[in-house]
Amino acid sequence: MFFVDTLEFEGLGNRSYLAGGRRAAVVVDPPRDVDQVIALAARRGVRIAYVAETHLHNDYVTGGLELARLTGARYLVPVGARVSFPRTPVAEGDVSEVDEYLVLRAMATPGHTPHHTSYVLEEEGNPVAAFTGGSLLIGSVGRPDLVDPRLTEQLARAQHASVHRLAATLDDEVPVLPTHGFGSFCSSSQAEGDASTIGEERAGNDAFTLDVDDFAKRVLTGLENVPAYYTHMGPANAAGPGPVDLTPPEPANAAQIAERLAAGEWVVDLRSRVAFADGHVAGSFNFEGTGKLATYLAWLIPWGKPVTLLGDTPAQIAEAQRELTRVGIDRPAAATGDPAAWVRQGERLAFFPRAGFADLAAAHKRGEDVVVLDVRRDSERANGFIEGSVRIPLHELHGRVGDVPDGTVWVHCAGGMRAAIAASLLDAAGRQVVAIDDSFEAAADAGLSLTRS
DSSP states (O other): OOEEEEEEETTTTEEEEEEEOSSEEEEESOOSOTHHHHHHHHHHTOEEEEEEOSSOOSSSOOOHHHHHHHHTOEEEEETTSOOSSOOEEEOTTOEEEEETTEEEEEEEOTTSSTTOEEEEEEETTEEEEEEEETSBOSSSBBOSOSSOGGGHHHHHHHHHHHHHHHHHHSOTTSBEEESSOSSOTTBSSOOOOSOOBHHHHHHHOHHHHSOHHHHHHHHHHSOOOOOTTHHHHHHHHHHOOOOOOOSOOEEOOHHHHHHHHHTTOEEEEOSOHHHHHHSBOTTOEEOOTTSSHHHHHHHHSOTTOOEEEEESSHHHHHHHHHHHHTTTOOOOEEEESOGGGGSOTTOOOBOOOEEOHHHHHHHHHTTOOEEEEEOOOHHHHTTOEETTOEEOOHHHHTTOGGGSOSSEEEEEOSSSHHHHHHHHHHHHTTOOEEEEOSOTTHHHHTTOOEEOO
């Protein structure tokens, strides 16, 4: 009997897989922190015989090369991926014997990238799982615009053909096991659900229900902004990422935190947005450790800028450190414990208020002169926004603080997390800010006027 174990990385919206039989297994699209993959294989009692990449990743740093080195596994990389390290190139139809009666068959599925390759796990000749990487996702497909703008439409059309080929080759009951699509910006659109089959996708995925022209048009008009750090992921993966150091980071005291801030470095507070608003180091930024830490921090920070992490516990720091290595942010400094110990003697913690949309409506009724800042993405704002609000997407705010009108800034997003990040950026810049920690659905109920562009 075969098995498939899933490793989830909610912060990046991705998954990796360990699949095999009684003695040996393959790892598909491994994370950079490969220790957990090795531990999972040990619990299963299997040898990692193969490490397989579906494509050269643009959204995270792979651990594939290091995992293959540590385990002696053969490293399968699509033949068209231009890399500068030894690997086993795989092309359409190549078969790798994972275990007795269990093989991995490569299937060329261009679209997300020109060289994208899916892998079909076959037991005694029968397909039992399809590792579709960034090709066929759950309710969506991988975005085609991350390689070269000149290739985007061509790749969108290739993506349509690739998923139809998968469906024509595989039975309806075969599970679809993608790498992207669980919040990842590598997905062309966001969809609900965390499990699917070929048959379910055939029935409801736009790639099957639309013809190629309508599909390409919908994909190309619905793409979100590309996180800035993606620029650095592909080259890192092509060069061959090295091992990571997850030992505890260098400790930072109050004087060192102040020095780092004065030098223009980033001090990132991982605590909850409630705790941060109540008291934080002036000039620090709030990226909750329980949110999409790696995605948003890597998106906003000037690349290569040193980072100091502040957190409640060493465990919180360790988890953040692990997540950040997945996007190439290594070896931060850190401090934990009482926030009062993070500032020098005689200094005080900064703070700002939190509110709901009902409080904003009340401020309007009192005639207060407030600035409403919407930091949501284009696709969110298109569905309705507060009349008179200013829009600067979160990923642009750090470079556009000067574009925010004068006055007290009431900042909101869809649920509160991104508003907290934005509020911390504005607070660090010396602006008077109120963080709206509320669901945007409450805006209309509060009596605020909503409109559409």
